[in-house]
Amino acid sequence: MWRDLRRVLGLWRAHRTLLLLGGLVACLAALAGVALLALAGNGVALGLHHGIAAAAVGSLFLLRPLILLRPVLRWSERMTTHAATFRALADTRVWFFRRLADRLPAGLGLRRAGDLLGRLVSDVEALDGLYLRALVPIAAAAVSVVAIAAILGWTSPALMAVVCLPLALALLLPPILAPVAARNAARVAEARGTLRAEAVEPLLGLEDVLSVNGEAAAAARLAEAGRQQARAERRASRASALGGAAGTVLTQLALLGALAWGVLAWGTGHAGDTAAQALLAVPALFLALAAAENLAAVPRAGLALAGAGAAARRLLDAADAPVPVAVPASPAPAPKGHAIRFEDVRFRWSPERPEVLDGLTLEIPEGARVALLGPSGSGKSTVAALLLRLADPQNGRITVGGTDLAAMAPEAVRTRISCLTQDARLFDDTVAANLRLADPAASDAALWQALERARVADLVRALPDGLDTRCGEGGARFSGGQAxxxxxxxALLSPAPVLILDEPAAGLDVSAERAFLETLGEATAGRTVLLIAHRLLGVERPTRVLRMVGGRALPATA
Known part of the structure; x- marks a missing residue:
């Protein structure tokens, strides 16, 4: 747990100045509270010993600026610590997203979408406990206890020991509670991830669930996941309650210790110093009250540490998955040409799965239009994945413009090669934002030109907000052909000279498929095109037709 938390703090290095400032302000606010109650206690003691007038002239005169300063420090603490936390968590989300993008370039694979969503949202949010509910409260409480020990130790070391010993024990509660709390927090985090997955996945495929009357089974799984989460949270709540009770008992012991000191001093002291010794208990009582306020959050700090540790472990577990594509330390520059060549390429997706490509040799000259045919599972889409560097072959090599893809950075490869997949997704954003995924700097004129070439510009012009019209989740606003x-x-907006069309008309009816493929033929003129399909309709006009057989590309026969 501690190693994971240290690594998370390392991710926040860019905000260390603001984080340290927030901790410093919190400590100053705690010290202001200690000073306020120390002066108040001293004033009461002076009033009891010398009279009310002496108290007013002495300690109470100093209370006025502290009464004003303390709320200002508290406000500054909240503003600074929360600003630092929000910025650090925003950076953590971006870091985690980029790590997932590097490790899941071909899609989620066997990972559950709802679980990854939970890690990206809930687990990152749980990390605020590391700073806001753990480090800052512990630092403020520790500073206040040290200040109280210094004040009481200057007047009476014995009284300091009586009051500060239980306070020091209260400071030890976080590391004492953390191991048990960490196990509970891990169960809670896992249960929450499962619950989110069971809620999200049926919704993503709701049409299929309803078509087989599967909503009852999905609801049952969701209910069971909810019960599992409730059990895990009850177990964690019991530990939290015990920790809070332990902290309260220890701070109350400090108060009782100060009170007992005063009573015993009054009953056993000599006439000359009885009153003076007894009156020391008054500021000690006030200081114990100040410590109780600052220590109230310490037991929960241990649980917050545990929760942040469990969240960090789940994040790092996904973020540290092996990278499927190695990025060269010194990437080769992008080649000038874009002719493609596969040289004796062998590939399988995992050691336990069969080989997909078995010595594939393939050439696609610049400007060629090659159709690659074959049934499902023959390796057609694997060819596209390798060209996009979503995976690397185990043997052989692939070159673009004479440069080995393995020597190029993946993002550089994708500036040369673009792809239109069979399940190309529109996101719940504007038409313009969806198009600019391919070229963020594209002007509106360039967007309209791409829409014209795709023969969908008239449809967009007729929309209520034109390019600013939202597409809906998964492009729900449009029909399959329109989407x-x-x-x-x-895809046409991308400047890449090579375009892969992987089953681009899948799911369309015959007439829509034919019309779409005719559009493709005209829109992709001047580019190198690799068309991946089960069959040809006769409108594609490729310069070469190949068929995948046994992991190899062979010339197609009539």
Whole structure:
């Protein structure tokens, strides 16, 4: 747990100045509270010993600026610590997203979408406990206890020991509670991830669930996940309650210790110093009250540490998955040409799965239009994945413009090669934002040009907000053919000279498929095109037709 938390703090290095400032202000606010109650206690003691007038002239005169300063420090603490936390968590989300993008370039694979969403949202949010509810409260409490020990030790070391010993024990509660709390927090985090997955996944495929009357089974799984989460949270709550009770008992012991000191001093002291010794208990009582306020959050700090540790472990577990594509330390520059060549390429997706490509040799000259045919599972889409560097071959090599893809950075490869997949997705954003995924700097004129080439510009002009019209989740605003043409416009917006069309008309009816493929033929003129399909309709006009057989590309026969 501690190693994971140290690594998270390392991710926040860019904000260390603001984080340290927030901790410093919190400590100053705690010291202001200690000073306020120390002066108040001293004033009461002076009033009891010398009279009310002496108290007013002495300690109470100093209370006025502290009464004003303390709320200002508290406000500054909240503003600074929360600003630092929000910035650090925002950076953590971006870091985690980029790590997932590097490790899941071909999609989620066997990972559950809801669970990853939980890690990206809930687990990152749980990390605020590391700073806001753990480090800052512990630092403020520790500073206040040290200040109280210094004040009481200057007047009476014995009284300091009586009051500060239980306070010091209260400071030890976080590391004492953390191991048990960490196990509970891990169970809670896992249960929350499962619950989110069971809620999200049926919604993503709701049409399929309803078509087989599977909503009852999905609801049952969701209910069971909810019960598991409730059990895990009850177990964690019991530990939290015990920790809070322990902290309260220890701070009350400090108060009782100060009170007992005063009573015993009054009953056993000599006439000359009885009153003086007894009156020392008054500021000690006030200081114990100040410590109780600052220590109230310490037991919960241990639980917050545990929760942050469990969240950090889940994040790092996903973020540290092996990278499927090695990035060279010194990437080769992008080649000038874009002719493609596969040289004796062998590939399988995992050691336990069969080989997909078995010595594939393939050439695609610049400007060629090659159709690659074959049934599902023959390796057609694997060819596209390797060209995009979503995976690397185990043997052989692939070159673009004479440069080995393995020597190029993946993002550089994708500036040369673009792809329109069979399940190209429109996101719940504007038409313009969806198109600019391919070229963030594209002007509106360039967007309209791409839409014209995809033969969907008239549709967008007729929309209520034109380019600013939202597409809906998964492009729900549009029909399948319309959404596919918008995805084509996005692919055409990319400046990449090589375009892969992986089953681009899948799911369309015959007439819509034919019309879309005719559009493709015209829109992709001047680019090198690799068309991946089960069959040809006769409107594609490729310069070469190949068929995948046994992991190899062979010339197609009639």
């Amino acid at each position: 596919r043409r918008l995805a084509l416009a996005r």
